[in-house]
Amino acid sequence: MSIEKKEFKPLIVAFCCNWCSYAGADLAGTSRLAYPAEIKIIRVPCSCRVNPMFVLRAFQRGADGVIIAGCHPGDCHYTSGNYFARRRMTMLFSMLDFFGIERERTRVDWVSAAEGVKFSTVMNDFSKKIHELGENRRLGDLRCKQTIDR
Amino acid sequence: MQRIGVFVCWCGTNIAATVDIDTVVEAMKREPGVVHSSDYQYMCSEAGQSRIRNAIKEHNLTGIVVCACSPRMHETTFRKAAKAAGLNEFMVEIANIREHCAWIHKDRTEATEKAVVLARTAVAKLNLNKPLTPGTSDVVKRALVIGGGIAGIQSALDIAEAGYQVDIVEKEPTIGGKMAQLDKTFPTLDCAACILTPKMVEAAQHDNINLITYSEVDSVSGFVGNFTVKIRKKARSVKADICSGCGICTEKCPSKKAKSEFNMGLNNRSAIYIPFAQAIPNVPVIDRDQCIKFKTGKCGLCAKVCPADAIDFSQQDEIIEQKYGAVVLATGFKPIKLDNFDEYSYAASQDVITSLELERIMNAAGPTGGKLLRPSDKKHPHTMVFVQCVGSRDTTGCGKTYCSKICCMYTAKHAMLIREKYPDIDVHVFYIDVRTPGKNFDEFYRRAAEDYGVNYIKGMVGKVAPTNGKLMVQGSDLIADRQVIIEADMVVLATAIEPDQTAKSLATMLTASIDTNNFFTEAHPKLRPVESPTAGVFLSGVCQGPKDIPETVAQASAAAVKVVGLLSKDKLVSNPCVAGSNELLCNGCSNCQHVCPYGAIDYVEKEFRINGKIKIRRVAQVNEAVCQGCGACTVVCPSGAMDLKGFTNQQIMAEVDAICR
Numbered sequence: 040m041s042i043e044k045k046e047f048k049p050l051i052v053a054f055c056c057n058w059c060s061y062a063g064a065d066l067a068g069t070s071r072l073a074y075p076a077e078i079k080i081i082r083v084p085c086s087c088r089v090n091p092m093f094v095l096r097a098f099q100r101g102a103d104g105v106i107i108a109g110c111h112p113g114d115c116h117y118t119s120g121n122y123f124a125r126r127r128m129t130m131l132f133s134m135l136d137f138f139g140i141e142r143e144r145t146r147v148d149w150v151s152a153a154e155g156v157k158f159s160t161v162m163n164d165f166s167k168k169i170h171e172l173g174e175n176r177r178l179g180d181l182r183c184k185q186t187i188d189r
Numbered sequence: 190m191q192r193i194g195v196f197v198c199w200c201g202t203n204i205a206a207t208v209d210i211d212t213v214v215e216a217m218k219r220e221p222g223v224v225h226s227s228d229y230q231y232m233c234s235e236a237g238q239s240r241i242r243n244a245i246k247e248h249n250l251t252g253i254v255v256c257a258c259s260p261r262m263h264e265t266t267f268r269k270a271a272k273a274a275g276l277n278e279f280m281v282e283i284a285n286i287r288e289h290c291a292w293i294h295k296d297r298t299e300a301t302e303k304a305v306v307l308a309r310t311a312v313a314k315l316n317l318n319k320p321l322t323p324g325t326s327d328v329v330k331r332a333l334v335i336g337g338g339i340a341g342i343q344s345a346l347d348i349a350e351a352g353y354q355v356d357i358v359e360k361e362p363t364i365g366g367k368m369a370q371l372d373k374t375f376p377t378l379d380c381a382a383c384i385l386t387p388k389m390v391e392a393a394q395h396d397n398i399n400l401i402t403y404s405e406v407d408s409v410s411g412f413v414g415n416f417t418v419k420i421r422k423k424a425r426s427v428k429a430d431i432c433s434g435c436g437i438c439t440e441k442c443p444s445k446k447a448k449s450e451f452n453m454g455l456n457n458r459s460a461i462y463i464p465f466a467q468a469i470p471n472v473p474v475i476d477r478d479q480c481i482k483f484k485t486g487k488c489g490l491c492a493k494v495c496p497a498d499a500i501d502f503s504q505q506d507e508i509i510e511q512k513y514g515a516v517v518l519a520t521g522f523k524p525i526k527l528d529n530f531d532e533y534s535y536a537a538s539q540d541v542i543t544s545l546e547l548e549r550i551m552n553a554a555g556p557t558g559g560k561l562l563r564p565s566d567k568k569h570p571h572t573m574v575f576v577q578c579v580g581s582r583d584t585t586g587c588g589k590t591y592c593s594k595i596c597c598m599y600t601a602k603h604a605m606l607i608r609e610k611y612p613d614i615d616v617h618v619f620y621i622d623v624r625t626p627g628k629n630f631d632e633f634y635r636r637a638a639e640d641y642g643v644n645y646i647k648g649m650v651g652k653v654a655p656t657n658g659k660l661m662v663q664g665s666d667l668i669a670d671r672q673v674i675i676e677a678d679m680v681v682l683a684t685a686i687e688p689d690q691t692a693k694s695l696a697t698m699l700t701a702s703i704d705t706n707n708f709f710t711e712a713h714p715k716l717r718p719v720e721s722p723t724a725g726v727f728l729s730g731v732c733q734g735p736k737d738i739p740e741t742v743a744q745a746s747a748a749a750v751k752v753v754g755l756l757s758k759d760k761l762v763s764n765p766c767v768a769g770s771n772e773l774l775c776n777g778c779s780n781c782q783h784v785c786p787y788g789a790i791d792y793v794e795k796e797f798r799i800n801g802k803i804k805i806r807r808v809a810q811v812n813e814a815v816c817q818g819c820g821a822c823t824v825v826c827p828s829g830a831m832d833l834k835g836f837t838n839q840q841i842m843a844e845v846d847a848i849c850r
Contacts, residue, residue: 050848050849052845052848052849058702058722059702061259061261062261062722064288064289065259065261065262065285065288065289067288067293068259068287068288068289068292068293069288069292071292071293072293073293073294073295074293076290076294076296076299076300076302076303079303079306079307079310079848080285080289081310081841081844081845081848082260083820083836083841084766084818084819084820084833084836085819085820085821087784087819087820087821087824088819088820088821088823088824088833088836088841089824090823090824090838090841091824092838092842093841093842093845096842096845096846097845097848097849100845100846100849100850101849102845102848102849110702113697114696114697114702114703115700116700116702116722116723116819117700117786117787117817117819117821118700118786119784119786119821120786120819120820120821123784123821123824123825127824151702151704151705152702152704152710152722153702153704153705153710154705159293
């Protein structure tokens with residue numbers, strides 16, 4: 040039997056806030072600015088709605104990268120939500136290595152509703168990074184990851 | 190268990206060209222809870238909606254997933270359709286397979302796979318949806334218009350005419366804005382003051398309009414229908430209620446060295462001043478930086494000569510607090526600073542002026558009494574050069590990338606007026622493109638070029654060099670493909686316009702979004718152009734994007750209609766996607782209270798029966814009318830008691846799981 044070399048198709052979860060980044064993603068779509076199909080967007084009201092548990096859950100279920108996008112600092116629809124998100128995620132990301140996840144597999148970025156180009160650039164850039172890192176093997180070796188082969 | 194119906198939209202070929210609709214429809218049939226899955230060319234059309242309504246009844250559906258365009262586009266449409274069929278409108282989820290899938294991917298297999306994932310994610314979420322009932326809140330029947338230019342005046346007049354109270358807050362001592370500074374208006378060439386000042390008077394005299402001039406918005410709290418706004422009334426040092434506007438104080442004031450803001454610094458004004466003769470209110474203001482009394486303690490001449498005894502040096506800033514149901518932003522624009530454009534020698538030569546300065550020079554009430562004179566030696570010019578796109582359509586980073594829209598037309602106006610009044614003056618216009626879309630606009634430009642002999646040169650100006658009292662203008666003529674040098678007496682720069690500096694701080698106060706150029710963003714670029722994405726905040730005039738006067742007035746009236754529509758409601762339906770705490774789980778830690786940006790969370794002492802004993806515990810309670818549903822509290826809650834309706838922890842987890850399957 041020959042060993043089939045499977046092409047690495049990453050799985051990336053993007054949490055986008057309803058007011059800025061989700062609208063930025065819409066604008067990227069309207070402007071036909073491509074980014075890889077492996078990125079799947081979940082709409083949340085605000086970046087501060089993203090519980091660190093959601094990020095860990097994604098990795099546990101086999102995600103190779105998680106990105107959180109919100110309004111620019113100072114421009115949060117809810118005044119201060121993105122500041123909370125920024126602090127929370129800084130905390131979480133600093134612990135990721137301990138959990139068996141490379142720090143680079145996560146990212147927080149700010150994309151406004153007017154920045155379709157930025158949305159596409161950020162997503163392309165992040166996806167490129169995940170391709171470089173390859174499959175989330177470190178976590179895959181652990182028993183807690185439920186779906187190892189995809 | 191839910192009974193879910195999935196509806197996949199083709200959006201003509203927008204989706205169907207890249208996503209294999211049948212695959213999505215078939216895949217959804219295998220998802221848990223799905224009892225019906227179908228497709229249609231245009232789901233948002235009446236025919237599409239009726240298919241949804243029929244399917245809901247026929248299959249006894251408890252929830253629907255529509256795989257179509259962005260929820261920002263048609264979520265409301267499909268919610269209404271579901272409601273019409275007797276379903277709770279919050280049992281609708283949208284899978285965005287157009288903007289987030291079909292439009293950005295080219296590979297059909299890849300796009301179809303992604304569409305299936307997005308659809309099953311929506312199904313997974315919908316499986317955990319619960320019917321939600323929106324609450325209601327009261328509407329304060331009063332509107333606030335921020336900015337008293339033509340946009341603000343028009344919005345205020347229309348709202349007032351509909352029978353509602355309006356306050357106009359204007360930061361300058363008078364209303365009128367930029368239009369008051371203009372000489373004539375294109376393409377009809379009627380005088381700006383003749384059409385504006387009657388409107389200013391109408392606004393001032395209207396029973397329902399209250400002018401709050403020389404004032405700025407300090408802070409805003411609250412939400413649609415119930416904003417609480419603090420307005421800082423800056424100290425005028427003149428009692429507006431007794432001042433008769435006789436103007437003796439401005440004549441007698443010995444300090445006359447301040448540059449007149451209204452005349453663009455082309456002449457001086459006194460320290461106590463009325464910006465212009467037709468100002469409304471016709472009450473002077475003391476410029477405390479210039480006033481000798483405030484600087485040295487001596488003088489006080491104005492107080493001595495005032496027949497009404499209206500001067501009050503001890504006046505302090507006053508804070509007014511008022512409640513409003515709606516806010517109209519009409520903050521307008523200003524010309525950009527020309528610091529980055531040394532090549533035009535604006536700072537080096539007095540005879541290089543901006544178009545707005547030319548407006549003042551041409552104006553009969555302006556610094557030269559309407560005579561066209563060189564600012565440097567007050568002599569009659571013989572050659573004038575107009576430079577278009579100074580800082581507009583600029584990709585070098587020195588100016589603005591956008592087109593300022595009004596410059597082509599006002600330059601044609603200036604050129605025409607000058608040629609008509611002074612046929613001896615040669616007028617040259619350097620342009621990149623002449624853009625004249627608008628009713629009678631192109632005819633107007635052609636009249637300037639053909640009938641009035643204005644010399645239009647396609648090309649940019651490289652340098653303006655002051656030499657021996659003249660201005661050597663070096664530019665390129667792209668059509669003749671050669672360099673041209675014109676010896677000019679005056680150069681007029683069509684400066685780019687940018688939003689007023691107050692826009693940014695107001696955007697933060699109102700959580701209204703602004704774009705990269707600080708223009709306010711509209712809720713939808715085509716279908717909701719006068720509404721901000723923030724409910725209850727409306728946009729009027731150039732603060733939303735460059736516009737000429739007719740467009741500004743049209744948008745101002747449109748914004749007014751939206752305000753009237755809002756104020757005419759007795760109750761507003763509020764967003765039911767708000768936080769709620771599970772009191773049995775809450776441990777009373779107050780974390781949620783600390784992060785809530787709206788102060789929507791209170792703690793109450795409540796009796797609970799635990800193991801047969803009555804115990805009093807301190808638990809969180811959310812004020813649903815105040816909560817805006819950001820979800821900040823849900824994440825800080827250590828016991829998981831706080832959750833956000835419509836975006837519950839379980840729902841988002843289910844979405845994550847569905848994507849990572």
